[in-house]
Structures are given as C-alpha cells and as structure tokens.
Amino acid sequence: MWCGLLLAHPVAAQNAGDTISVDCPLPRVMEMCVELDARRAIDPDAGPLTFRWHMGDGTLLTGPTVQHCYQQRQAYTIQLDVVEEATGEIRTAEKLIPVDFTKEIVLNFRATDTVRVGQPVAFDALDSQLPLCENVVVLWDFRDGYVTNGRQVQHAFRRPGQYSVRMSLRGNGPDACPSSHCVSRRVVVVP
Incomplete structure (x- = not known):
C-alpha cells in the first residue's frame, strides 16, 4: 500500500545581522x-x-x-x-x-494593513518558529527609524506613508540552528 504526503515549502534565509540590504519576502501562510x-x-x-x-x-x-x-x-x-x-x-x-x-520553519506575522498616524498597531509573530534553535529572538524594523524585539509588540507611526515592516527571526545555537530569516509586510499610514 502506498500513500503520498505533501507538506509546506522551505523559506529563504537572511544573513545574520542584516536588516537593511536584504529584500525580505512577504509572509507566506504555512498551511498545515x-x-x-x-x-x-x-x-x-x-x-x-x-x-x-x-x-x-x-x-x-x-x-x-x-x-x-x-x-x-x-x-x-x-x-x-x-x-x-x-x-x-x-x-x-x-x-x-x-x-x-x-519541525517546519515558519515566518509569518499579523498586523493591520492600514492605520492612522499615532494609532498603536499590534504586531504578532506568535506562529513563527525556527524549530532547530534553542533561543530565538524576534526583531522588528518598522522602517521609520524604530526597531524593537519580542513576539508581540505595538508601534505607532508618526508620519503618513507606506512602510515595509520587517520581522526577523534570529536563532542562537546550537550549530544546527539555521541562519536568520526575515519577512516583510506593507503597512499604509494615513493622516
């Protein structure tokens, strides 16, 4: 008897420490x-x-x-x-x-697509994971000069515009731990 099985796809890696030059892809919902x-x-x-x-x-x-x-x-x-x-x-x-x-690498975060200047926005990376890493840090670059870390954060943009918010997962050991990964999602800030 033979049974076939299809699972999720691999995700591109980011070099450790790089939050500026790497083009982070859009989050991809990892269907289970x-x-x-x-x-x-x-x-x-x-x-x-x-x-x-x-x-x-x-x-x-x-x-x-x-x-x-x-x-x-x-x-x-x-x-x-x-x-x-x-x-x-x-x-x-x-x-x-x-x-x-x-055991799958998952890079995804939730956020509102459109907000007003000064309105706090919740960013959530709770579903993201680097399963081979013992200690994972979640970094956020809001592309407006503000950077923070944590699985759940809030941020209020001070100026209108379009911001490609980046979320990076950085794993710290052991040796089998994959390099850092990032994804980005556009947030439109209106006056």
Whole structure:
C-alpha cells in the first residue's frame, strides 16, 4: 500500500545581522495541510476496499484520496484502516503516517494593513518558529527609524506613508540552528 504526503515549502534565509540590504519576502501562510492517496493500494484476493483515514485530530475521512488541513501546529499520526467490502473485515492501522508541523520553519506575522498616524498597531509573530534553535529572538524594523524585539509588540507611526515592516527571526545555537530569516509586510499610514 502506498500513500503520498505533501507538506509546506522551505523559506529563504537572511544573513545574520542584516536588516537593511536584504529584500525580505512577504509572509507566506504555512498551511498545515496534507493530501493522501491510496489509489495504488490493491488486494486482488479481497476485492473492493474502503479506506478510512483517522487524521489524528479527531477527524475521520473516507475514500482512496483525501485532503485535510489542521488547525494547530503540532505532531499528528494519521492512521489508515482498510475495510474489505465483501467481508466487512477491518484491517486496523494498515498504515501509520507521522505528520509533524513543529519541525517546519515558519515566518509569518499579523498586523493591520492600514492605520492612522499615532494609532498603536499590534504586531504578532506568535506562529513563527525556527524549530532547530534553542533561543530565538524576534526583531522588528518598522522602517521609520524604530526597531524593537519580542513576539508581540505595538508601534505607532508618526508620519503618513507606506512602510515595509520587517520581522526577523534570529536563532542562537546550537550549530544546527539555521541562519536568520526575515519577512516583510506593507503597512499604509494615513493622516
């Protein structure tokens, strides 16, 4: 029996300490979705088969191909049970598929797209992660001369304009820790 699995894509790295010259891409929502395919699974002696996918989060899907998106970034084990339609026999745990969303590099932050001068804006990088790093610092460059750090921060712009706010994740060790990464998002400040 064969099952296919599709996960998130890798993210470009930023050189450590570089907040000015690097062009930081837009945040990309890292969908926590899987596509599974058991169409190649056959058992000529058993006849037609029904596939039951226990997705590890309480969801049960049926069919030779399924798609599912998870709501929480954690590790799951998908269990495939196969039912022989002719006899009703259930082959429990015919296949177990581990899916771990805690090991993916995630660069994303939330903020309001348009604000007024002087209005405090909340910036949130709670979903971002560098999983191989022991100590991660979140740096913010608001592109108006103000820089700060923290997973959740507030900032009020003093002048109208368009600002490409940058959020960088910087990991500090161990050696397997990836280099720093950054993303940017445009915030329009109106009078």
